[in-house]
Amino acid sequence: MTEHQARKLASLTTPLLLIALLAVFVLLVGAFGDRSLGRMAAETLIRVTLVVGFWIFVGNSGVVSFGHAAFACVGAYVSAWVTLKPEMKTLLLTGLPDWLAQAEWHVLPAAVAAGAVAAVLALVTGAAILRLSGIAASIATFAFLAMVNTIWANWTPVTGGTSSVVGLARYVSPWVGLGWAAAAIVVAAVYATSASGLALRATREDEVAASASGIDRYRHRLAAYTVSAFFCGVGGALMGHFIGVINPDGFYLSLTFLMLAMLVMGGIGSLSGAVVGVLVVSIAVEGLVRLEKGVTLGATEIALPAGSQEILIGLAMILVLIFRPAGLLAGRDLSLPAAWVAGRAKTTK
Amino acid sequence: MRPAFMSSPRRVLHKMALALEQVGVAFGGFQALGAVSLTVQPGRVMGLIGPNGAGKTTCVNVLTGFQRPTEGRVILGERDVSRHSAHALRRLGVARTFQAGRLFTGLDVLDNLAVTGVGLGQSRHHAEVEAIRLLDWMGLTGMQSRSAAGLPYTDERRVAIARALMGKPQFLLLDEPAAGMSEPEAADLAALIRRIAIELGVGVLLIEHNVGLVLSVCAHVVVLDGGRVIEAGDRAAILSSRAVREAYLGADHPEAA
Numbered sequence: 001m002t003e004h005q006a007r008k009l010a011s012l013t014t015p016l017l018l019i020a021l022l023a024v025f026v027l028l029v030g031a032f033g034d035r036s037l038g039r040m041a042a043e044t045l046i047r048v049t050l051v052v053g054f055w056i057f058v059g060n061s062g063v064v065s066f067g068h069a070a071f072a073c074v075g076a077y078v079s080a081w082v083t084l085k086p087e088m089k090t091l092l093l094t095g096l097p098d099w100l101a102q103a104e105w106h107v108l109p110a111a112v113a114a115g116a117v118a119a120v121l122a123l124v125t126g127a128a129i130l131r132l133s134g135i136a137a138s139i140a141t142f143a144f145l146a147m148v149n150t151i152w153a154n155w156t157p158v159t160g161g162t163s164s165v166v167g168l169a170r171y172v173s174p175w176v177g178l179g180w181a182a183a184a185i186v187v188a189a190v191y192a193t194s195a196s197g198l199a200l201r202a203t204r205e206d207e208v209a210a211s212a213s214g215i216d217r218y219r220h221r222l223a224a225y226t227v228s229a230f231f232c233g234v235g236g237a238l239m240g241h242f243i244g245v246i247n248p249d250g251f252y253l254s255l256t257f258l259m260l261a262m263l264v265m266g267g268i269g270s271l272s273g274a275v276v277g278v279l280v281v282s283i284a285v286e287g288l289v290r291l292e293k294g295v296t297l298g299a300t301e302i303a304l305p306a307g308s309q310e311i312l313i314g315l316a317m318i319l320v321l322i323f324r325p326a327g328l329l330a331g332r333d334l335s336l337p338a339a340w341v342a343g344r345a346k347t348t349k
Numbered sequence: 350m351r352p353a354f355m356s357s358p359r360r361v362l363h364k365m366a367l368a369l370e371q372v373g374v375a376f377g378g379f380q381a382l383g384a385v386s387l388t389v390q391p392g393r394v395m396g397l398i399g400p401n402g403a404g405k406t407t408c409v410n411v412l413t414g415f416q417r418p419t420e421g422r423v424i425l426g427e428r429d430v431s432r433h434s435a436h437a438l439r440r441l442g443v444a445r446t447f448q449a450g451r452l453f454t455g456l457d458v459l460d461n462l463a464v465t466g467v468g469l470g471q472s473r474h475h476a477e478v479e480a481i482r483l484l485d486w487m488g489l490t491g492m493q494s495r496s497a498a499g500l501p502y503t504d505e506r507r508v509a510i511a512r513a514l515m516g517k518p519q520f521l522l523l524d525e526p527a528a529g530m531s532e533p534e535a536a537d538l539a540a541l542i543r544r545i546a547i548e549l550g551v552g553v554l555l556i557e558h559n560v561g562l563v564l565s566v567c568a569h570v571v572v573l574d575g576g577r578v579i580e581a582g583d584r585a586a587i588l589s590s591r592a593v594r595e596a597y598l599g600a601d602h603p604e605a606a
Contacts, residue, residue: 003494004459195467195476202453202464209451212413213512214439215468331455 045177053231062204067141072236073251095157118233267327396567
């Protein structure tokens with residue numbers, strides 16, 4: 001077995017290790033955490049689904065997208081449209097077509113539909129946006145985000161406008177989150193090792209050499225954009241069913257910033273970076289929020305001033321960018337050592 | 350339809366040639382190429398030489414779809430491919446290398462080749478099988494797993510040539526492959542270029558500053574200066590050409606007179 005083959009084989013262990021890491025996280029929180037920590041775990045896993053979805057496009061293409069929160073928005077509303085009780089919809093969302101107003105789907109097909117609608121939207125809008133290159137494409141994705149937000153905030157009969165849509169079934173436990181996060185990780189790993197993923201990474205490395213290699217950049221970008229949007233759509237649906245209330249501004253700038261911050265902190269260059277970034281930021285935020293509320297140590301109570309959590313997270317991000325500009329994992333993936341994997345493969349043969 | 354007797358005799362004779370027909374390229378007011386015609390034949394090595402700024406790289410860019418000609422046509426076989434994109438021309442069998450190696454530095458050597466196979470529509474598995482065979486043919490087998498970043502200069506060039514040979518192209522355009530090489534290294538390169546033409550039947554266009562290398566490998570040489578073809582012919586014709594001497598040495602030079 002050549003070193004190249006051993007490395008490829010070892011890279012297959014990456015998604016398994018990442019899923020195991022998340023499963024350990026859920027088990028630890030379940031065993032030792034309180035109710036609020038359980039909610040934090042579920043929220044973290046939803047974010048893993050979102051950010052891994054986001055990474056499928058951004059990580060492989062190297063094009064920063066500001067538009068993926070819009071796919072989460074669309075996904076959340078699609079799931080609300082098909083799962084809310086019909087009597088609720090005739091009251092709140094008067095403009096829905098009859099078949100949608102009467103729909104009462106199970107939450108799982110609803111989440112899949114949320115992803116599928118987001119993916120179709122990505123395919124159609126990406127067909128225009130991804131013809132642009134570099135920074136122009138990034139700005140176009142931002143325009144797309146603003147458009148979706150404006151439409152959703154004003155299409156009141158269908159989206160409820162700026163007033164929140166309430167009453168979504170709150171079914172997202174840490175285990176549900178883990179299921180979708182695992183699905184996103186497996187698809188992301190399969191895409192990254194696929195022919196299209198390899199071709200897209202080549203365009204990230206060197207656009208000119210990639211076209212001299214016969215690679216149609218546009219086609220592979222569009223493929224990644226579509227797959228990527230699917231998991232952001234699903235993540236949006238999960239967010240809605242986690243809080244129970246949705247509102248267009250919940251899927252706008254702050255979500256965009258959060259997704260980018262997590263990805264940049266972990267490292268845009270690898271799938272493990274995306275997962276680790278979410279874990280680190282989520283755990284740090286949780287810890288700081290608790291410190292803000294105050295902890296008792298013996299007789300003294302220590303509390304951080306309110307608002308210091310945002311400042312400290314911002315500070316941590318700056319420090320990471322200064323000392324590890326490629327993120328905590330710097331483009332590397334967690335995997336079992338190639339030599340060990342090669343040895344195991346030989347003995348099992 | 351044009352009557353048969355009006356069609357260009359050259360195109361009738363060499364159906365699968367790659368040619369520029371009266372190509373001009375202007376960047377704003379600057380005329381980089383003017384009325385350039387040349388033909389690359391399958392299985393032959395053609396040289397393209399000329400002083401700095403003569404338009405050699407622009408020629409390669411036009412032939413490979415990286416630069417649209419403002420006048421004239423690019424012909425592949427019987428097709429006008431002037432408006433084809435670079436990746437589409439690569440898929441039609443026109444491959445190139447770059448002055449700066451431009452390897453994908455985040456990938457290992459094998460994947461640098463495999464990704465080209467993938468770009469040409471092969472599966473990852475097929476692409477790897479061909480890549481391994483090709484590295485073997487070029488005597489680079491041991492380099493498969495090495496990262497493309499930080500390869501020695503000559504190896505980088507050879508890997509770039511191997512990458513350009515993926516998918517059996519009909520034509521290979523080499524943009525200064527010997528720049529910075531020592532004489533023995535350049536001689537190895539010359540041997541490789543001959544093998545590519547003879548064993549693989551690929552038509553090669555060799556751009557070089559190393560005129561000795563070009564004259565030793567190429568049966569036919571085109572000389573550009575100021576964006577125009579000033580001489581074309583075999584080794585003897587180039588060596589005896591007054592225009593070539595003037596372009597290289599300057600008109601006032603005593604040897605040019």
